[in-house]
Amino acid sequence: MALSSARVRIVTDTTATLDQSYASAHRVEVVPQVVLFGDESFLEEKELSYAEFIRRLKASSQLPKTAAPPPGELVNAYRRQLAEADTILSIHPSTDISGTVRSAETAKEDFPGADIRILDSRTVGGNLATFVQLAVAWAESGVSADDIMARLQALIPRGRIYFLVATLEYLQKGGRIGGAAALIGSVLQIKPLLELRDGHIEPLEKVRTHHLALARLSELVRERCPRSPAAHLCVMHADDEREAQNLARDLQTNLGADAIPIYHLGAAITTHAGPGALAVGFFQ
Numbered sequence: 001m002a003l004s005s006a007r008v009r010i011v012t013d014t015t016a017t018l019d020q021s022y023a024s025a026h027r028v029e030v031v032p033q034v035v036l037f038g039d040e041s042f043l044e045e046k047e048l049s050y051a052e053f054i055r056r057l058k059a060s061s062q063l064p065k066t067a068a069p070p071p072g073e074l075v076n077a078y079r080r081q082l083a084e085a086d087t088i089l090s091i092h093p094s095t096d097i098s099g100t101v102r103s104a105e106t107a108k109e110d111f112p113g114a115d116i117r118i119l120d121s122r123t124v125g126g127n128l129a130t131f132v133q134l135a136v137a138w139a140e141s142g143v144s145a146d147d148i149m150a151r152l153q154a155l156i157p158r159g160r161i162y163f164l165v166a167t168l169e170y171l172q173k174g175g176r177i178g179g180a181a182a183l184i185g186s187v188l189q190i191k192p193l194l195e196l197r198d199g200h201i202e203p204l205e206k207v208r209t210h211h212l213a214l215a216r217l218s219e220l221v222r223e224r225c226p227r228s229p230a231a232h233l234c235v236m237h238a239d240d241e242r243e244a245q246n247l248a249r250d251l252q253t254n255l256g257a258d259a260i261p262i263y264h265l266g267a268a269i270t271t272h273a274g275p276g277a278l279a280v281g282f283f284q
Helices: 020-025 050-059 071-082 100-108 125-140 145-158 169-174 178-183 210-224 241-255 267-273
Strands: 008-013 029-031 034-037 040-043 065-067 087-092 115-120 159-164 191-197 200-207 234-237 262-264 278-283
Touching (some): 008 071, 050 267, 087 125, 115 145, 200 210, 210 278, 234 241
Antiparallel strands (some): 159 278, 234 278
16 A cells, blocks of 8 residues: 555655665655765765675775765655655654764754654664554554654664674774774674664674674574564675575574565665674564
8 A cells, every 4th residue: 555645754764774666655755875985975875876885895995984864855855745745754763873863853944834753763774664664554554643653662662683793893983883892902803793772882792703693693583582573573784695594594494483574784884884794673
């Protein structure tokens, strides 16, 4: 069911890793994050495909940087949505790792009479996609904006993302390392398991090899993820489709789950997590 009959519309950004066909079918506005290589800046997916981003990343002597979507991009998105809806729910990543919510708040000032509600989801990636997809489904079924926001707020403390990275270099240089900074200095000896907890990154465990870290990631999810569709279990990866598929199959078998969605993390997230990052998200 398309969102055309709903009076509530959804705006998000490319850190939600939504499939473009889904966004188009449900009229979700997906505002691009900004990726910077030196003095060059690109709007994620709009001006820089993921394949081109990876090519540039491997060829560059300097790590890229990211910036939140310019308020003007959000202004345009809000204007398009308000042409057909009464209310906008603008759902974005944690303010601890992204300035997107601040850009949204600035853009909202251009519409003083409009009902625009901005949500800091305290998460990112596949879990953020879950927020958006649930909001869309509720809006399409006629749930009020007040009730949708209340349901999403209730989901926030239940969200969990466990992940591993090939190196902490990207998180460190990008300034998103949070409490995992304590692991710097031992990075050559360990493969850290990390957690996105209450919107910021914290160390979870230290494991000696990538193989053991991957096994422990799967074990933690099997221990802590509810065996219910309400968990909205998902797998995420940064340029490692094969490993993500293997992990999803393992979890599907061990948890008796239905097909587990796999989200391809975009350029903005890969800039900070680094290629080869793997993550699992769910809601307790």
